[in-house]
Amino acid sequence: MESLLQKLHGKTATVGVLGLGYVGLPLAVEFGRAGYRVIGFDLDQAKVDRVNQGDSYISDVEGSFLGALVASGRLRATTDLSQIAQVDAISICVPTPLRKTKDPDISYVKQSAEQVASYLRNDTLVVLESTTYPGTTDELVAPILAGSDRVIGRDIFLAFSPERVDPGNPRYHTQNTPKVVGGITPRCTEMALALYSQVIGQVVAVGTAREAEMVKLLENTFRAVNIALVNELLLMCDRMGIDIWKVVDAAATKPFGFMPFYPGPGIGGHCIPIDPMYLSWKAKTYDFFNRFIELATDINGNMPRFVVTKLMRILNDRRQPLNGARILVLGVAYKPDVTDVRESPGLEILKLLVQHGAVTSYHDPHVPSLALGSENLLSEELTEQNIRSKDCILVATNHTAIDWALVARHARLVFDTRNALSRFEGPDIVRL
Ligand SMILES: NC(=O)c1ccc[n+]([C@@H]2O[C@H](COP(=O)([O-])OP(=O)(O)OC[C@H]3O[C@@H](n4cnc5c(N)ncnc54)[C@H](O)[C@@H]3O)[C@@H](O)[C@H]2O)c1
Structure with missing residues (x-):
């Protein structure tokens, strides 16, 4: 046999x-x-x-x-x-x-x-x-x-x-x-x-099996911590008036000793927000406290709130309250070119916008419908007319299938949390 x-x-x-x-x-x-x-x-x-x-x-x-x-x-x-x-x-x-x-x-x-x-x-x-x-x-x-x-x-x-x-x-x-x-x-x-x-x-x-388990947690903790670091630098640069996107791109020209991570509206998916928590939970049973993980979870988890607060500031500069503003969230999957919305920061942003009285809608070429609390939302079409009808287009995910030129051309205001419109400049395009 x-x-x-x-x-x-x-x-x-x-x-x-x-x-x-x-x-x-x-x-x-x-x-x-x-x-x-x-x-x-x-x-x-x-x-x-x-x-x-x-x-x-x-x-x-x-x-x-x-x-x-x-x-x-x-x-x-x-x-x-x-x-x-x-x-x-x-x-x-x-x-x-x-x-x-x-x-x-x-x-x-x-x-x-x-x-x-x-x-x-x-x-x-x-x-x-x-x-x-x-x-x-x-x-x-x-x-x-x-x-x-x-x-x-x-x-x-x-x-x-x-x-x-x-x-x-x-x-x-x-x-x-x-x-x-x-x-x-x-x-x-x-x-x-x-x-x-x-x-x-x-x-x-x-x-051993334990080593193999730890390999995966090292990889994903590495990502969570580095994303948190760049998100924290973004919060600082926002206050100092420095463009973090340009800083990261320029730093990335160094051919050794630097790996670019980009800021954004938060982390999502089934892995990066969750896996480090498995590790810190287990570590506590050994009386070990993973400070990097706790800090990264805190910084990344608060990014959707920062996005909404910054949107309020941008609207305020235009003498407009968020309450009653028509905001279309562009991209609700947790990252580009996927259909997965688990833990997606786009969902948290939508919820916060609703709490603040905004009139919300979304478009995502990969997510035709979306359950948000007890509501079921449908992805709106991204047409010239629809873009023009919104007070702000809030870019939460940079899918490649989105016609960014159309957005740049017709939006009254774009708040871009992913640098998706890096090719376009203008007073009506504001980056995170
Ligand atoms: N999604 C990713 O990108 C990714 C990447 C690397 C690792 N992982 C890990 O892989 C694992 C699976 O993730 P996923 O994204 O594929 O999950 P998923 O939810 O897409 O798929 C899990 C499947 O398991 C099925 N299932 C649940 N309990 C079952 C049972 N008792 N018997 C038979 N089927 C059962 C569910 O019906 C579901 O179809 C998780 O631990 C995740 O952290 C996911």
Whole structure:
């Protein structure tokens, strides 16, 4: 009988992906593309149906490609978790959000580990991909999978491998972004390497699952802190009358020792605002307080308020109150060229504008409708007439599909929090 290692190397293994979201669906497609037979699992029947119809709901996954994989029988999706018994390896890609108290909500990881444990056969590899605090794989997932009668590293194999996918990035995607793996035992690392090196261009092994968990948190904390630094400098430059955008661009000409980060209306998405909180929560159980993380969270989290306060100042200079002003928020996804609005600063800005009595609307080519509290908003068309009818166009996200020349030409006032209109100058274009 073929061993697990032989099946992984020979691509005769069946690979499962649990959680078919932004991370799981592209990963399932890559496993299929590499030649494995893939079963995708999700509790959401609508997603499962769409995968089985070859209908992609993730912009980085092309529908025609997904359709071809499904038609060839290489990839299928199901809500029937008992089919986990058919897989030789399974990657867990479920959400890791925060609770209202800003503590980690690890319930999805726990639940999916229990689901996997109840159907898992021996000689199977399990890889946790969800971003989480160091220790989740060995303290939480390992005991659930081991139960009373399995030994990890002998009967089953468990590793952590952080997902680094950057949705909307035209250059780096799942296949060409190097992947880090760290197992509970050296044999577990070997198994995870065997799987991922068939699929991903470069795989980097670290000593333990904890190290692999920490790698991801270092990367995203690095981003959160650097964005906060430049946002704080923006607050200072605003007071000093210095154009921070020009400062960053000029500093970026230094060919070594500097990496540009740009200010903006705040941070969003499922990663940068959340992941550092997982780390600081865990650190507190060691009586360690991450001051950089707390500070970065505070500065970045307050940026939407600063945006609205500055808008009030700009309108005040024009003898106009924000109360009653017609403000169109341009771009509500958390970053350019994606559909994702989770934690998006654009939503916070919209809420604050409503609180201050502004007459709000939005346009986003990637977000046709938006739930804001109990209201459901629809994206307005970006026409000359509509732009002219607003007191201010507030740019919250710089999507490439937006006709910036049209905005610059017809807006009475633009408040640009992303430097999207850097090509245009004029008294009616005000940058953050
Ligand atoms: N979105 C990103 O850009 C990104 C990048 C890197 C890492 N991550 C991390 O990857 C993980 C997944 O994020 P995502 O953005 O793909 O989330 P997502 O919400 O897009 O997808 C998660 C999927 O898991 C499914 N699910 C939840 N519980 C389940 C269960 N018990 N069994 C089966 N399916 C279940 C949900 O229905 C959903 O389809 C998170 O830990 C996130 O931090 C995300």
